[in-house]
Amino acid sequence: xxxxxxxxxxxxxxxxxxxxxxxxxxxxxxxxxxxxxxxxxxxxxxxxxxxxxxxxxxxxxxxxxxxxxxxxxxxxxxxxxxxxxxxxxxxxxxxxxxxxxxxxxxxxxxxxxxxxxxxxxxxxxxxxxxxxxxxxxxxxxxxxxxxxxxxxxxxxxxxxxxxxxxxxxxxxxxxxxxxxxxxxxxxxxxxxxxxxxxxxxxxxxxxxxxxxxxxxxxxx
Amino acid sequence: xxxxxxxxxxxxxxxxxxxxxxxxxxxxxxxxxxxxxxxxxxxxxxxxxxxxxxxxxxxxxxxxxxxxxxxxxxxxxxxxxxxxxxxxxxxxxxxxxxxxxxxxxxxxxxxxxxxxxxxxxxxxxxxxxxxxxxxxxxxxxxxxxxxxxxxxxxxxxxxxxxxxxxxxxxxxxxxxxxxxxxxxxxxxxxxxxxxxxxxxxxxxxxxxxxxxxxxxxxxx
DNA sequence: CGCATTTTAATGTACGATCATTCATTCATA
DNA sequence: TATGAATGAATGATCGTACATTAAAATGCG
Numbered sequence: 001x002x003x004x005x006x007x008x009x010x011x012x013x014x015x016x017x018x019x020x021x022x023x024x025x026x027x028x029x030x031x032x033x034x035x036x037x038x039x040x041x042x043x044x045x046x047x048x049x050x051x052x053x054x055x056x057x058x059x060x061x062x063x064x065x066x067x068x069x070x071x072x073x074x075x076x077x078x079x080x081x082x083x084x085x086x087x088x089x090x091x092x093x094x095x096x097x098x099x100x101x102x103x104x105x106x107x108x109x110x111x112x113x114x115x116x117x118x119x120x121x122x123x124x125x126x127x128x129x130x131x132x133x134x135x136x137x138x139x140x141x142x143x144x145x146x147x148x149x150x151x152x153x154x155x156x157x158x159x160x161x162x163x164x165x166x167x168x169x170x171x172x173x174x175x176x177x178x179x180x181x182x183x184x185x186x187x188x189x190x191x192x193x194x195x196x197x198x199x200x201x202x203x204x205x206x207x208x209x210x211x212x213x214x215x216x217x218x219x220x
Numbered sequence: 221x222x223x224x225x226x227x228x229x230x231x232x233x234x235x236x237x238x239x240x241x242x243x244x245x246x247x248x249x250x251x252x253x254x255x256x257x258x259x260x261x262x263x264x265x266x267x268x269x270x271x272x273x274x275x276x277x278x279x280x281x282x283x284x285x286x287x288x289x290x291x292x293x294x295x296x297x298x299x300x301x302x303x304x305x306x307x308x309x310x311x312x313x314x315x316x317x318x319x320x321x322x323x324x325x326x327x328x329x330x331x332x333x334x335x336x337x338x339x340x341x342x343x344x345x346x347x348x349x350x351x352x353x354x355x356x357x358x359x360x361x362x363x364x365x366x367x368x369x370x371x372x373x374x375x376x377x378x379x380x381x382x383x384x385x386x387x388x389x390x391x392x393x394x395x396x397x398x399x400x401x402x403x404x405x406x407x408x409x410x411x412x413x414x415x416x417x418x419x420x421x422x423x424x425x426x427x428x429x430x431x432x433x434x435x436x437x438x439x440x
Numbered sequence: 441c442g443c444a445t446t447t448t449a450a451t452g453t454a455c456g457a458t459c460a461t462t463c464a465t466t467c468a469t470a
Numbered sequence: 471t472a473t474g475a476a477t478g479a480a481t482g483a484t485c486g487t488a489c490a491t492t493a494a495a496a497t498g499c500g
Contacts (some may be wrong), residue, residue: 035348036349038349045460053477055459055460055477055478056463056476057475058460065461121344121345122345122346125342125344125345125346126342128342128404129261130258134407167418167421167433171418171422173398174394174418175391177394177401178395184344185347185348186358187355198391201387202391202422205391213384239449242449263484274450275451276489277449278486280448442499444500449495451492452490456486456487457485458484459485461482463481466477467476468476469475470473
């Protein structure tokens with residue numbers, strides 16, 4: 001009767017599911033609902049329907065709606081952070097390799113999906129007046145910003161071309177955010193590949209000996 | 221003998237106020253309310269209280285809440301558009317002068333205020349799932365984007381340094397949007413002056429013979 | 441220039457819809 | 471049987487909208 005959703009795995013009985021799995025399922029449903037309905041029109045009934053469960057269960061796992069939303073933002077922030085830190089650790093030791101890895105990480109198909117970008121955008125819009133959201137977005141960005149600044153400082157020192165690494169790092173971070181926003185707000189957005197090329201075009205403008213529009217130049 | 225002409229102040233007890241004035245007053249109150257309460261928590265009662273009038277009057281001037289919000293976005297979009305087009309017309313004929321004027325216009329203290337940036341941010345967050353909002357933001361951006369692309373194309377041709385003007389224009393537009401977002405979402409944002417310097421640092425990276433971090437270089 | 445009438449801005453109460461939250465109950469699993 | 475996940479109806483609060491009403495300005499008329 002209600003097996004239309006197909007969200008839950010058909011093999012497991014939907015009756016009993018582990019607490020952690022249900023919570024993650026509800027968070028994913030929240031991201032999806034915010035993306036399609038918008039933040040202000042997201043109701044717990046919508047989230048529950050998206051997850052294929054009754055709406056009363058949302059309050060069973062998350063005590064309030066506010067808690068569900070906060071944990072969803074925490075989930076997104078942790079996912080984002082984990083993505084670029086993993087990319088950074090997997091990269092080589094040179095600052096150019098690390099910058100390439102960090103910038104590229106933002107376009108990972110696991111996190112650069114339309115529902116996730118939409119949800120980020122919605123939380124940003126509400127963050128201005130909610131200290132909780134602002135702190136979650138801010139502390140996350142702080143770490144990212146510091147890392148980017150450190151990499152840019154080493155790159156500037158290597159190249160000896162001058163330039164303020166703080167400001168360069170800011171432009172690079174902002175450019176990535178901007179192409180994300182474009183993919184959300186434009187009626188006919190360009191592709192994720194073109195978005196990444198735009199970011200690297202910006203990196204190439206500051207470090208022309210290390211980057212071009214496709215990313216890190218081969219060592220020579 | 222009574223003070224007929226003495227009641228020039230309309231703010232004392234403005235029983236009767238022109239339709240246009242009240243509408244603009246309500247729109248300004250809406251911007252303020254969205255900035256302080258957030259989009260999802262903005263109620264008509266809040267807007268009316270902000271404007272100092274009864275909440276029933278909101279429906280008298282704007283038939284629905286949705287219409288009030290839409291007209292507020294239109295108001296912001298028209299104001300933004302008028303600002304950069306006026307700056308462009310006042311600028312000199314050379315593409316470098318025009319780029320300087322257009323980029324500088326975004327930091328005009330009339331539109332670069334915290335309530336307005338917050339309201340823009342809130343509408344962006346909701347635009348993803350509302351065609352009306354997306355069209356209003358989009359059509360506005362389209363014109364701005366095309367103008368910026370045209371200016372950049374002439375600059376690239378003048379300098380003969382190569383580079384894709386579309387992508388350069390995109391980075392410049394995105395950088396401006398990005399520093400705006402920073403001033404909203406960061407817990408300790410930098411100043412508007414530093415924001416403008418960041419934008420011009422980006423312009424200088426692409427056109428080093430024409431710009432530095434403070435804007436257009438003097439002709440020599 | 442006064443007085444009556446119409447028009448319209450403005451108020452506040454009331455209604456109906458929506459939605460988050462609670463809870464008694466059901467059901468699967470150990 | 472005991473435990474806790476899951477349901478869905480009931481509740482209470484919030485909020486947008488409609489409307490009856492009031493009062494001020496505009497207009498018509500003598």
